[in-house]
Amino acid sequence: MSYALVVAETRRNIFEERNMDSIGLCSLMGKDAFLLIPFGDYNVNEQYLNGIIKVKVEESMFLNPVVMVNILEKIMASHGKPYLMVFTNSASGTELASYAAGYFNVPIITDVSAYDKERGTFSKSYYSDKIFGEFKPSGEGTFIITVRSGSFKENLCDRNANPSLEIVEDVETNTTRTFMEFVEEEKSGIDITKAEFLLSIGRGTGNNEEVAEYEELAKLLKAVISGSRPVIDKLWLPKTHQVGTSGKTVKPKVYLAMGISGAFQHIAGMKDSDCIIAVNKDPEAPIFQYAHYGIIGDMHKVRDKLKEMLKEG
Numbered sequence: 001m002s003y004a005l006v007v008a009e010t011r012r013n014i015f016e017e018r019n020m021d022s023i024g025l026c027s028l029m030g031k032d033a034f035l036l037i038p039f040g041d042y043n044v045n046e047q048y049l050n051g052i053i054k055v056k057v058e059e060s061m062f063l064n065p066v067v068m069v070n071i072l073e074k075i076m077a078s079h080g081k082p083y084l085m086v087f088t089n090s091a092s093g094t095e096l097a098s099y100a101a102g103y104f105n106v107p108i109i110t111d112v113s114a115y116d117k118e119r120g121t122f123s124k125s126y127y128s129d130k131i132f133g134e135f136k137p138s139g140e141g142t143f144i145i146t147v148r149s150g151s152f153k154e155n156l157c158d159r160n161a162n163p164s165l166e167i168v169e170d171v172e173t174n175t176t177r178t179f180m181e182f183v184e185e186e187k188s189g190i191d192i193t194k195a196e197f198l199l200s201i202g203r204g205t206g207n208n209e210e211v212a213e214y215e216e217l218a219k220l221l222k223a224v225i226s227g228s229r230p231v232i233d234k235l236w237l238p239k240t241h242q243v244g245t246s247g248k249t250v251k252p253k254v255y256l257a258m259g260i261s262g263a264f265q266h267i268a269g270m271k272d273s274d275c276i277i278a279v280n281k282d283p284e285a286p287i288f289q290y291a292h293y294g295i296i297g298d299m300h301k302v303r304d305k306l307k308e309m310l311k312e313g
């Protein structure tokens with residue numbers, strides 16, 4: 001029970017960078033890390049691992065929770081139960097992890113972003129990092145963690161040895177669920193990651209009718225328009241224009257954020273911009289902690305004033 005089993009997230013033969021956070025957690029906990037990955041040519045940073053277990057199944061099968069528990073059962077039969085199983089906190093990682101927790105009837109802690117080694121506690125955030133909850137798995141058995149991207153990469157610890165390599169074959173893949181295809185996000189032709197000036201709008205925009213007014217302002221500013229997630233979820237702007245952890249990471253010369261509160265998922269995608277200007281009616285809005293310049297006020301009034309000035313030339 002001393003090893004940690006890290007279930008890799010892969011997509012189209014790419015080893016997702018966020019796996020390094022799962023492995024980093026194992027380093028921090030001082031656990032031997034064994035990486036479970038589909039058979040294929042993946043670019044894995046082997047120096048942080050004690051072992052690699054390659055499973056002879058298609059990637060799509062590896063993403064199937066019913067197949068995954070078959071794989072995990074096979075590993076446990078030959079290696080014994082792991083101390084913990086680590087998954088990424090992505091859509092596919094949480095699906096696999098929660099199914100496995102139910103199947104094996106073991107505790108699960110999701111979206112973990114910190115670990116206190118002395119107390120053996122895991123932390124996760126609520127309400128955009130306003131509150132943190134601490135959890136400790138009870139009992140002596142295996143438990144499952146899903147890891148928030150970006151949380152533990154800095155804890156990676158070199159193992160100074162070649163990891164062992166094992167191939168797992170003959171996994172039962174006959175399930176009632178069939179993977180169809182990966183669906184690519186639609187391309188809008190505009191790449192917000194290349195823009196030098198982004199005008200980013202948030203929920204404070206109010207409604208869809210106002211968006212056209214901000215698009216006009218963006219044009220006058222020679223900026224590209226982008227938005228926070230609610231703006232995309234409400235279909236005010238296409239998905240390709242979303243800034244943040246589940247959108248794009250941007251680094252323009254100027255990032256003008258209007259009606260955006262500054263949730264960490266948004267900040268993570270724009271904090272490295274050269275100059276951040278925030279407009280928000282709430283002086284306590286977290287975005288002001290990251291802004292180089294701030295205007296406390298009604299974004300629509302600021303917009304109209306800017307348009308007036310730019311039109312006057």
Ligand SMILES: Cc1cc2nc3c(=O)[nH]c(=O)nc-3n(C[C@H](O)[C@H](O)[C@H](O)COP(=O)(O)OP(=O)(O)OC[C@H]3O[C@@H](n4cnc5c(N)ncnc54)[C@H](O)[C@@H]3O)c2cc1C
Binds near residue numbers: 227259297
């Ligand atoms: C797994 C996950 C992934 C996520 N990924 C992303 C992501 O990629 N990108 C992202 O942005 N979010 C993401 N989120 C959502 C994120 O947590 C926040 O909910 C979101 O960023 C809030 O968007 P917002 O700032 O536009 O809205 P709100 O938080 O509602 O803020 C609106 C702001 O507008 C201000 N305001 C209102 N009216 C006016 C006005 N007239 N004038 C001036 N100011 C006004 C308010 O004071 C408020 O600060 C994610 C969440 C999860 C759980």
